[in-house]
């Protein structure tokens with residue numbers, strides 16, 4: 001393994017043993033392609049697992065023995081997606097950090113492009129399901145689309161990013177270190193960072209991608225997680241505007257009416273990125 005790491009991929013994981021091998025091997029295969037803008041030897045992967053006890057640790061050990069630069073942090077006293085991502089970013093050696101899910105809904109073939117997009121002028125890169133060439137797999141349930149669009153509308157006053165609900169994003173370490181009072185609860189760490197690290201719209205790059213279907217295991221999105229999101233939004237509105245609640249409600253009503261038309265438009269066909277047949281290096 002190399003001593004110098006410029007890029008760190010953080011993967012929050014809970015009971016994802018079956019997904020870790022395909023995830024890690026596909027990431028490094030994509031980075032090992034001749035046309036990858038980022039060389040595989042500059043990249044590390046950190047899995048942040050909340051004591052799943054499902055064999056994840058053994059899977060990572062065997063990947064390490066095969067030479068993949070991956071390690072696993074097992075938390076026993078804390079739980080939650082957002083705090084897991086923050087922990088991974090705190091442990092990262094790379095100045096360029098990417099967050100992605102373990103369940104292959106974020107295609108590993110986009111990793112090289114996402115990492116290479118980060119720069120001193122582009123402090124944040126967002127994998128977006130909205131806009132040209134992006135979308136979600138047709139099999140993604142209608143109720144999840146409604147929840148996702150509703151959550152996105154409510155965040156409109158907080159950031160110019162098109163998909164702040166996305167869990168596929170990258171941030172430069174210097175921006176991450178500027179963020180104070182990050183919210184450890186819930187699923188929306190990208191939104192939290194966009195607001196609390198004061199990421200300007202010109203510093204955000206967006207990469208359209210197609211949100212796939214979970215291959216193995218179950219989603220951890222529950223009603224409780226959604227309630228936490230509403231609490232989180234209230235906190236972010238306060239953080240951004242210090243606004244009295246009546247003003248916030250008025251603002252939300254206007255935005256929901258305004259956005260209705262916007263969100264009912266059709267989405268264009270997804271961009272095809274070939275599945276990597278990399279040289280297998282790591």
Ligand SMILES: Nc1nc2c(ncn2[C@@H]2O[C@H](COP(=O)(O)OP(=O)(O)O[C@H]3O[C@H](CO)[C@@H](O)[C@H](O)[C@@H]3O)[C@@H](O)[C@H]2O)c(=O)[nH]1
Nearest residue numbers: 012013014048050080081084101102103165167219220221
């Ligand atoms: N360590 C840890 N990881 C967790 C926890 N809860 C979930 N994860 C991990 O976080 C990732 C996303 O969890 P899913 O349960 O697959 O989420 P989802 O419903 O598919 O939601 C995805 O889409 C949302 C956008 O609609 C994203 O906001 C979200 O981050 C995620 O990408 C997976 O790798 C999962 O194992 C937890 O408590 N602890």
Ligand SMILES: [Mg+2]
Nearest residue numbers: 103105214219
């Ligand atoms: Mg998922």
